[in-house]
Amino acid sequence: MITVVIASRLREDRLDYLTAMHASLTRQSVGWEAVIALDGASPDRLPAPLAQDPRVRTLALPRSVGAACARNLALAHVRTRYTNWADDDDEFTDDAMSVRLNTLESTGGGWCAGWSEDQYPDGSTTLWRCPTPPGRHEAGDVWTYWKSPADTIPIGPTTILARTDLVRAASMGGLVQGEDYCAALGVTALASGILLPTPVYKYRKWGGQMTAQVAYDQLEAAAREHAWQYGRSLRAVLRRGEDLVHV
Template sequence: MSQHNQPTVAVITPTGLHPARLPFLEELYESIRAQEEGSWEWIIAPNGPRVDPDVVPSAITRDPRVSVITRPGPGPAPARNTALNHVRAPRVAFVDDDDRIPPLSLAMRNEHAIATGLRWVAGRSADWYPESGSLSTWVCPTPVGQHAAGDVWTYWPSPEASKPPLGHCMLLTDTRLAQAVGHGGLHKGEDYSFLMGVCARSAGELLPDVVYHRRVHAGRWTAEDAYRDQAEFDARTHAWLKGRAERELLAESTF
């Protein structure tokens, strides 16, 4: 492949390809097409024992920048990790199949990463209400600005108190760093572990601009009453301990 066609940013989307979410997937595609960062690749990662990749809308699969990498097994964690095997771009972002990204999302973070040499750059996330078109920005516990490796963990007092102080979909990450950290094999909350690993191993920066629109709708998995169960709490605890351990090991390695 020529250098001209080499993507600069990859987007990875795990999906169960549920019929009700296929229109969301098409909306996500339109938001990626609208990116001012024109040199991108999109890796769709269908997962589940009965997933049928042929149901991905043809308007999406006709685009040569799109790859569909099917893993016939359950869970977004292995789907995300398998998709990382196919990334050609030097930086990667993760976007869920029911969300979207605003037009400057990729370019803003990618250009800042190039200019600063940082291995991760994040922006703010906003809850998006499609019926009204309104957005509500999440003011996360992690403050805007640059953060040394391991410092993001310090804004997370305990796993009992909350989820992590930054969202993994807010990140644009050096591909090698993403591959080094991975998403573990957790049933849920694998994104917590990924976030803590990325922010622990390298310095980065949170920009004040919104780069992610999180769709608010009744079918969100995380909105279900059963989502906050023991497995989700265990995932938060695992990520919190991982962040602490990474920070402590980094401090010890400086002596």
């Protein structure tokens, strides 16, 4: 029912975290697959638990193309009704898939999301409640909870389980960072969905994460501005019911 799409360069300092991500998937109570886009990395470096799991498939890219491109190319290999983005250094909670899948199947919505937890090196966690409140949200409404590009993003991109057709229609933005902001805004603009007041994703806080890199702040403001404008414009166009084919 669900495919988790992950991009990875299989860096040495991330292999144990990727193994932990896989372990969190094995604890799910519903059927899943994973497609790992190897961003210029050799499949030989894939940790043994993943290499030996028939539910895990890889897309080996001949050179590094960046996370956004790698993730988008992996979408062509998704063969399930629902898709979830994930990073190679994070984890899902044990009931992440079942609680959102059951909600989607019972309500008929296009997407279902939850809260996330920041996970620290000592194993402790703190809950992050996104600005979007729990409950049902009509198409385009999630963007309204992002008041300014400088504010916290309105919903966690990796907490969203969505119909694959929506994910393909609103895939990762063509950015070197913040591409997942565009993906989250696109999916939630195209269909109604539900945010659950429960954590479904563990976001690892450590020195190797992108947000901890020295150059991260150089483009973050511009990436947020682009994603914010994208969300606003997409919502406005869809609300007007414009026929894009004839624009």
